[in-house]
Amino acid sequence: MKLKFTKMHGLGNDFVVIDGINQSVSLSPEQLRQLADRHLGIGCDQILLVETAEGRADFRYRIFNADGGEVEQCGNGARCFVRYVHDRGMTSKNEIRVETLSGVIMPRLEANGDVTVNMGIPRFEPREIPFIAEQRAPAYSLDIGGKEVEISAVSMGNPHAVQWVPDVDHAPVLTEGPLIEHHARFPQRVNAGYMQLVDRHHIRLRVYERGAGETLACGTGACAAAVAGIQHGLLESPVKVSFGSGDLLIRWEGENQPVWMTGPAVAVFDGEINL
Numbered sequence: 001m002k003l004k005f006t007k008m009h010g011l012g013n014d015f016v017v018i019d020g021i022n023q024s025v026s027l028s029p030e031q032l033r034q035l036a037d038r039h040l041g042i043g044c045d046q047i048l049l050v051e052t053a054e055g056r057a058d059f060r061y062r063i064f065n066a067d068g069g070e071v072e073q074c075g076n077g078a079r080c081f082v083r084y085v086h087d088r089g090m091t092s093k094n095e096i097r098v099e100t101l102s103g104v105i106m107p108r109l110e111a112n113g114d115v116t117v118n119m120g121i122p123r124f125e126p127r128e129i130p131f132i133a134e135q136r137a138p139a140y141s142l143d144i145g146g147k148e149v150e151i152s153a154v155s156m157g158n159p160h161a162v163q164w165v166p167d168v169d170h171a172p173v174l175t176e177g178p179l180i181e182h183h184a185r186f187p188q189r190v191n192a193g194y195m196q197l198v199d200r201h202h203i204r205l206r207v208y209e210r211g212a213g214e215t216l217a218c219g220t221g222a223c224a225a226a227v228a229g230i231q232h233g234l235l236e237s238p239v240k241v242s243f244g245s246g247d248l249l250i251r252w253e254g255e256n257q258p259v260w261m262t263g264p265a266v267a268v269f270d271g272e273i274n275l
């Protein structure tokens with residue numbers, strides 16, 4: 001099968017974006033892993049598949065991690081998705097409704113080319129994350145190989161475990177991240193975020209992503225970290241979230257309110273691959 005694709009990224013979190021409306025696409029987990037492989041395929045953190053909506057939205061978009069697993073949500077991917085459908089003339093609307101596995105999100109293309117996304121309402125109830133705990137708490141203690149680590153658990157449609165560290169540059173992201181990702185108390189695995197407080201409106205963040213490893217940036221991770229910091233009274237909206245590769249702006253007015261994320265989306269090249 002010959003497949004047309006576009007390589008895109010949001011702050012270096014990179015994607016292979018595939019138009020499943022104008023070409024017929026059916027990809028096995030093995031083919032998805034091949035596309036994502038940086039040596040044997042194109043290379044990316046996630047594969048984004050653009051499809052026709054089933055409900056009353058403008059589009060449906062499906063997200064697959066580099067390990068081939070389908071997931072509910074992707075913040076950087078949502079911004080790239082909007083640039084993709086605009087750049088191809090697939091819509092002329094600046095604000096579009098997009099179906100994802102975790103519900104409808106509403107991204108908006110800004111005049112300067114950045115994209116703002118209403119990422120939906122964060123969830124904290126353990127069963128909604130899902131996370132095994134008797135009841136909701138602002139923080140939980142996790143046993144990571146004999147060491148107790150304090151995390152906040154948040155769902156942005158996908159699961160996140162966020163912790164504070166004094167210095168992200170020296171955080172144990174690569175050693176501890178995989179243990180948190182596969183921790184038995186997260187039955188669907190989890191994205192592990194490490195945040196350093198800079199001031200009440202600014203954090204630095206690294207994320208070990210479920211199914212992809214550490215990425216250069218994570219949009220839902222930025223939302224989850226900002227929300228956890230605001231809930232703990234350490235941060236105030238708006239929050240600038242800095243990755244090594246650039247910044248996202250996150251706004252959240254509190255419980256039962258949606259999280260808004262603004263940031264860039266970049267197309268790198270178009271290509272065609274034989275699978």
Ligand SMILES: N[C@@H](CCC[C@H](N)C(=O)O)C(=O)O
Pocket residue numbers: 013045046065071072073074075076077158159191209210211212215217218219220221
């Ligand atoms: N990079 C994404 C998140 C992609 C999905 C995540 N790895 C998961 O498994 O939930 C983002 O920008 O949010």
